[in-house]
Amino acid sequence: MIFHLDTSTTQPLGVVLLKKRVDANNSSELQKAFAQWLQQTSNFVFDCTKLDFIDSSGLGAIVSCLRKALEHQGDVKLAALGPKVAMVFELTKAKKLFSVFSNSSEAIQSFRTVSPK
Amino acid sequence: MKTLLVIKKQEYEWLIDLLPGVHPLLVPICNKPFIEFLVDFAILAGSDALRIVSDGVLGSVEHYCENGSRWGVEISYGSMRPADDIYTVIEKNRRFCLEERVIIISGFLFIRYNKKSEYASLFTSLPSGELLSCPHGSISLTGTSTTKTETPGTLPFSLAALDSIGKYYELSMEILRTGLTHYVIPGYSSEEDCYIGRNVIIQKSAEIIKPVIIGNNVQIMTNSIIDSNSVIGNNVIIDRESFISGSIVIGNTYIGEHLEVKNKIAAGNLLIDPESGTSIVMEDPHLLTAMTQSRVAGALLRRVVHALGATFLILLLLLPWLLLRPILGLQGKWKRKREQYFTRLPGKNVTLTNTTIECTGVLSALAKALSLDRFTLLFKVLSGKLALIGNQPLPVNPAIPLLPNTHAVYRPAVFSYAEAEEWPEIGIDTEIVEHYYAVHSDPLKDIAMTQKALFYRTH
Amino acid sequence: MNPIITLTLQANLRYVRIASIMACNVAEIFADFTCNSTDIAEFCHAYELSVSEAFTNSVRYAKPSQPEKQVTIRFSSDNSSLAVSIIDTNSQFNPVTQAPDISNYPEGGYGLFLIHRLMDTVSYTREDGTNILTMTKQATITHDT
């Protein structure tokens, strides 16, 4: 999990590169870290380029990140979902909760065009 | 007329990995096993005998088709070597091919036909030789025609090679959308684009949109939607609020709550995207249900409730057991057998004493009514090795060393959910029922189900 | 399980056919009352083969030091299944079996594998110096629908 703050946008944007797996073993790690990041910004892009396995705990963690971001008037957008991960999102209807982009620069760009309040 | 089917293992092997547990020749297309389409075609073409030749294992195909008497055609089986060409195969089946005209279908092919067309007279009049071919196989005819007629310009049938999951999906959708009246499709149908099997339970709030094929013993739960272009196999449960569209749900699959299956193939715990061939395993129990349940707390509570329940039963049954066990033992009606069973943990087995009480006489009837045959097993609940109610313990089969992975939720128990629901205790239906309850139960329901199991076992 | 018949034979390959014919006949009589006619032949063949295999094994592993060795075949049944036990006094063996690697042209080692595939349950117990291999198969009762 690599986190960096992108300041090229009007408001700082948290870009998170997720690791290979987000599952029952490490999903709490993501949730804990996310609470920290929320103190710096409320807008996030989760870059899923490297993510190739996700189970329901991982999915739950990502959904809970989204919920917290929404509570802070922010958003979590997803980028570069691999085929297997995309299937899990579709199957559980979680895909409808997120804006999904084919790569992270598109996702970052989308935060620029829609000016945050 | 006779028909010789030559299908090499190499041609269908790809399907084994994708849909494990079912022989590729028996893989359902619109709920009808693949081989049956060919059997139907052979019969339409006037065959009175059909031989299936392969270099792969045909055991389950033989078991399914038997000698063909069900269709009124004589079915036999032959073997070949992987390197054999079609001429060698014909030589190896010379006796079968002798004297009569033989249609030879070679390859893992689907034949598109229309049951209303006249094939029998067509095939007797066609000249010998190859009739149609495609990169993955061909259909040809031996012997000479008895009548002299003009060969028609186009034949009223065509070939579709099955060489990828995408083709399989496309073909199923093609039949579902446009070809249902061309074939014999299982199920009751009052409209030509809707087939429903036996014992199908559809909740009032569920919605079903044509064209659709639904198999036998299917449950479609509250508020779920079966959108158009779906094939639901036998013994399937579509749980609450789920949405199925343009998808094939192979038999014996459980689709959990709140799921959305769109343009996919679901088979057991596998979900396959036919376009890319990607598949994910839904072995994670949460993916089978709503995502938010707290599993750990539930598990602990369940264990406590089960242990309390078991203690209660032990106290209740101790006296009858102490009284009846020695008597029945002396009468030789108390039979015990120790066998190895799978536990929840892979690789770990548990030895259970399987008691059977011979049901003759008042005392053994009483012992059976009180479920004394399960008495000793109750102690395994206290030690946490078994649950009070759950799945029937699976015996360790040396041929299958690991727990079959169809059991995404497997909780070996003293009593089984199937017993509580009075389902037959063997067969695939049981598995589905147990699976359903294993996913849906909570500790309180478990107590109620245990009561039910105790009650039904006495009747 | 009610006992039906017990047969004790000298541990000699000469008698393997007696054992397997007997198994076939007992199975036929049993199946006649329980299953549909179509499955009888297959049911009987399973017993004929399995007993042939088990008896052959018992004779093959009999210690040559005791030439008067015997093998006992015991049949018993309940309403729907027939059990046959092969009892001998050979040394203990490991009944777990796997498929022989056919590509090596093995001349033996198919016996227990076949039994496992033909029968529903196969259990092995060792009691007071005897081996008891019990094979059971459920007579398929086909329901008319």
Next chain:
Amino acid sequence: MNISEKTINNYTIISLKGILNASSAPKLKTYIAGMPDEQSLVIDLENVEFLDSSGLGALVGIARKKRTSRAVMKLARMNERVKKVFEITQAYTLFDIYDDVSAAAEV
């Protein structure tokens, strides 16, 4: 078990009749051992009433011998009961199996 022999083309046709089990398999092995190793065979199983794994083992043994001496061994006219044993053990993958003796003896 009865063993009879005839010749078609370059093949010796061995016809078996009766039971092929542990007690009769040695007879078949001895019979085959009395023939030259290079002799190609067709074994006609039509009248084999019963075959168990000892019988199968004997046939597999002959096949192996013929293979090492570059001779051919084929099987012909297997009935359903015999076929079952070949199927469970997958031994059918080792043999060329014909439904007709003369077809087997041709190639």
